[in-house]
Amino acid sequence: MIESLLVANRGEIARRIIRTAKRLGVRAVAVHSEADADLPFVVEADEAVCVGPANPAQSYRNVEAILAAAASTGAQAIHPGYGFLSENADFARTVQDRGLVWVGPGADAITAMGDKINARNLMAAAGVPVAPGTTEPATDLDAAVAAATEIGYPVMVKAAAGGGGMGMAVAADEAALRTEYDKVRAFAERMFGDGSVLIERYFPRVRHVEVQILGLADGRVVALGERECSVQRRNQKLVEESPSPAVSPELRARFLAAAVRAGEAVGYRNAGTVECLLDPATQEFFFLEMNTRLQVEHPVTELVYGVDLVEEQLRVAAGLPPTFDPDALTPRGHAIELRINAEDPKRFLPGPGVIGTWVEPTGEGVRVDSGYVAGNTVTPFYDSLLAKLVVTGADRAEAIERARTAVAGFAVAGPKNNLPFFAELLTNGEFVSGDYDTGIVGRMR
Incomplete structure (x- = not known):
């Protein structure tokens, strides 16, 4: 069993992971932002390291600060919880490159499933049912309209790199699609750094x-x-x-x-x-x-x-x-x-x-x-x-x-x-x- 574990997260999930680690006799290391210094997960960890200010980009998503905390505490493994860096393939790969154990799927699997269009295509090839939709990004509005016409309204407009219910909109007709496509694309670029959009059949009662x-x-x-x-x-x-x-x-x-x-x-x-x-x-x-x-x-x-x-x-x-x-x-x-x-x-x-x-x-x-x-x-x-x-x-x-x-x-x-x-x-x-x-x-x- 792993002997020491750094939990690269906060709040209830960090506390929950720490609870199991301690039950198993695994030394638990917490990282936290300045804003979270007094929260229970910090207090209950065997060791805790402040990795930056409240802004997640400067703390919980700060890869080098988290890896430095692992090095300074002698942590053997990193558990990312959910959110933050948990589905970041580059982070997973870097953790392993630094000689640490990554508690999660391999970076290749994260990459393969991180793009919704690629994931849909992989699943279809594996015989997993997929809803009618695009097999490649709708690169512009005309492509989106053409795809929606073929699929049939209503459609779901989705950020290909999105997750957690973010970057999604329903279009009941072409007029709505013309409005929502630009919104979703702009949101995807801002939030995920990838403006790729897919069009998928929307089921009103699901x-x-x-x-x-x-x-x-x-x-x-x-x-x-x-x-x-x-x-x-x-x-x-x-x-x-x-x-x-x-x-x-x-x-x-x-x-x-x-x-x-x-x-x-x-x-x-x-x-x-x-x-x-x-x-x-x-x-x-x-x-x-x-x-x-x-x-x-x-x-x-x-x-x-x-x-x-x-x-x-x-x-x-x-x-x-x-x-x-x-x-x-x-x-x-x-x-x-x-x-x-x-x-x-x-x-x-x-x-x-x-x-x-x-x-x-x-x-x-x-x-x-x-x-x-x-x-x-x-x-x-x-x-x-x-x-x-x-x-x-x-x-x-x-x-x-x-x-x-x-x-x-x-x-x-x-x-x-x-x-x-x-x-x-x-x-x-x-x-x-x-x-x-x-x-x-x-x-x-």
Whole structure:
């Protein structure tokens, strides 16, 4: 096993990785910005290094500062968490070039799946279903219009290098496409340094379902079930659950087989997620993208399958076999994750501030992965995620009931937060029935 690990991230995911590292006897090193010096992940690490000011470009995305921290602390490996540098192939390659262990997939796999058009083409070649769309970038507006005419409206206009629900727009007709194409292209150039745009068929009523994969040290790729991620605002997830209430055993077998083929197509190692769109009317699903990292929502898979995915990541990186039998993975019960964000519960606009009260719920089937405690300041420099409230039950009904109780018992005062939204969602007839789609939040508003 790796003996010392630098966690190149912050907040709840850094704290969560550190927790597993310490359980395994691995020395945990945190890096932090000046703004995060008092957060729990810094305090709980065995050693911590300040890598720069609040601006992420000067701290959490500062490759040389992070590598210098690894060198000065004698860290053997680097875990990037999610966001920041987690899907940066150059960083992964540099880490390995410096003689360190990279806890993630190889740089070639990150590169292959980082461009949505390339990823679509690779998946199609591997026999993974893809939605009708362009096989090369729509280089100008005329090309985009021609592609959309062939595909059929409505279409999704997407930044080829995008991720996390950013750089996407729906065009219902040519007039809308002419407006949205330029917006998406400009956004992609500004945010990702790549203005490439793809055009893809848009499905008005669709569910977002993803599969957790793990590429093992021996070369095998295994799938650890699916997660339902259809409760979203601005194409970004708020709730995830496993198993999906929309997926039958027959459909699940097809989902998992396709996800394994996707991983095998790029020689995938370590943890990753194959994201898909599911048309509930036809039971057809289409590849959306592959996230070459640990997902925010990984705890629901951990709780249903009884594994620690961070531990499995470390074992793969160290060349060790998994703790579980890949041929005998058995899900048990139901898990739901709620992303507790510092944001207005109606408009979902960020609301930073000082945390005056922070009381986490407890009880059977309740887990809280948090990044803050009372007295901490939620700054405007980073993602608004405060904590992940994860509940389990013998079935979905019990999980929902426990989630209601846990939300009522979660006390946060100071920054705005979306706990009131979850209290509303968990009594919403559409959600409770399990028959919902990615438009559910819009219909609630």
